[in-house]
Amino acid sequence: MNNYQFYKQEGNQYIFKNQPVFVSVLCIIFLIVAALLFNSVRTFSYVIIAVVVLIMINFFTKKFVIDMDRKTITGKHSIFVPVKTYPIENFRNFHVLATKYMGFITTNVMLSMYFEVDGKEKQLTIGQALTQKGIQKMVNETEDIMNLNNPENGYQRPL
Template sequence: MNNYKYFEQDGEKYHLKAQFVFIAFLGGIFLLGGLLLAFTKGSADKAVMWIGYAMALLGALVLLRLTTKTTIDMENRQILFKRHFLTSEVAYSLDNFETFVVASTVSLFGITMNGAVNMVLNINGKEKLLMLNQSIFTVAPLNNMVNEALQIMKLED
């Protein structure tokens, strides 16, 4: 049995581990900051109150990402993807897999501010992107996760 850092193996299914700390921190900052803004400064200024509510809503949406589930099912050669607990699971055939894209946003000073890895699928001639993970300040963990996924999918040794 292989020991993966980013995936948990369950027979022929490989579940992508959730980025609990990163997502909870980011969502919590926006949720708490928005509520704090809305109920302190926002009590005197309606525009600030609505900005606080928008920040809190954004934080809640980020926290929904904690319930995302991505599974590589090698027995059925599928990728099972569930955006969050309010949506149903969707199965994509591994035959539709094209590539992974690791993208980063770099600041003026050359610092990587944000990184994201997407799985690119070609379904009936249309491109479908599945966001798998994000990072800040570096894309090295995303590249390592992609290497593990390629190994699991038996596309690279």
């Protein structure tokens, strides 16, 4: 049995573990700002508190599941996005998007999967990290789970 850093295995289902550290730090910073501004700008403090509540709700509703029995990938990235399920056979590639501040300071790295469904490109976001090294580990674990590294499965990996 494999021990994965980013996935929890339940039978042949692999459930992405949400990363609570970034969300927790962000919520704490927002709450501190709201507390400091509460007496002078009360309405803005309420808006910040509402944003914190939305961030926390999104954290608990986010899910990403690879089901190797049904050969499907199911994802829900936010409370405002419906659950989407795609067959693994429709998988095309991973996409890594790095956001940089002033052109050289990496502030966020996001990993997505692209599927081709009925001739249209569809996207599921897997996760985010502060470094590309963390995203590379996510890609490696996801490839291992989906058996993309096995040459006998017939999947031709784009270079």
